[in-house]
Amino acid sequence: MNNLNHIAIIMDGNGRWAKERNLPRTMGHKKGVEKVREIAIYANKLGVKCLTLYAFSTENWKRPETEVNYLMSLPKVFFKSYLKEIMENNIVIRMVGDMERIPSEAREIFESAIEQTKNNTGMVLNFAMNYGGQNEIVKAALKFANDYKEGKKDSLDEESFKDYLYTAGLPDVDLMIRTSNEQRISNFLLYQLAYSEFIFTDTYWPDFSCEDLDKCIEEFNHRTRRFGGLNETKNN
Numbered sequence: 001m002n003n004l005n006h007i008a009i010i011m012d013g014n015g016r017w018a019k020e021r022n023l024p025r026t027m028g029h030k031k032g033v034e035k036v037r038e039i040a041i042y043a044n045k046l047g048v049k050c051l052t053l054y055a056f057s058t059e060n061w062k063r064p065e066t067e068v069n070y071l072m073s074l075p076k077v078f079f080k081s082y083l084k085e086i087m088e089n090n091i092v093i094r095m096v097g098d099m100e101r102i103p104s105e106a107r108e109i110f111e112s113a114i115e116q117t118k119n120n121t122g123m124v125l126n127f128a129m130n131y132g133g134q135n136e137i138v139k140a141a142l143k144f145a146n147d148y149k150e151g152k153k154d155s156l157d158e159e160s161f162k163d164y165l166y167t168a169g170l171p172d173v174d175l176m177i178r179t180s181n182e183q184r185i186s187n188f189l190l191y192q193l194a195y196s197e198f199i200f201t202d203t204y205w206p207d208f209s210c211e212d213l214d215k216c217i218e219e220f221n222h223r224t225r226r227f228g229g230l231n232e233t234k235n236n
């Protein structure tokens, strides 16, 4: 067991992985899906409470249509291959992001997976789909404004604002990992990453292994131990 409640990962480098092997980008994404399974099952075994994976950003629509279509077929591939195993491992599926723009076929797949796993009690496997952090904050502000106007709420602070985010009810993010040597947040979980540790690794997502996750957790434990158990997050 460990003290990690929530790990978030930007799964970058599928295209680069494929390019280095003279394979089409789609092969990188296909390999990436297998990694999602492997890492999710492992994180659940480690006792991580929530794993949020950046699957599709609001910027990803700018990619070639054929690639977007391929990406939108992946949730189906994922659940066809692994839903049984997800159930056996007691994992709960959730989504964050603006689902309205997601093609209805893919959306029905998620909705079914969310429904089928809703009574599981293990790790939450949370997919960020058509997600953008600034958009999430604006939507939250609008929702609060509406509650305020209707007299349902008369005050707001940093903590209660979290109830308006897509991640309502999930623990704060302890550790954010980005693969493939890009050192940016790219509009991922802006509010939720306020007190997170960040780890950037050279490894491309299709090469990211359970040992790599172990190393990230070890690094996280090393960094947070230096605060003598009283790190920023737990001390405020």
Ligand code: V0D
Residues within 6 Å of the ligand: 011, 014, 029, 030, 032, 033, 036, 054, 055, 056, 071, 072, 073, 074, 075, 076, 078, 079, 093, 110, 113, 127, 129, 205
């Ligand atoms: C490609 C690397 C799993 C990142 C991982 C639609 C890019 C593989 C899913 C998935 C993608 C999403 C929702 C769900 C179940 C599975 C996925 C996309 C891309 C974009 F409910 N992998 N994956 N979705 N890639």
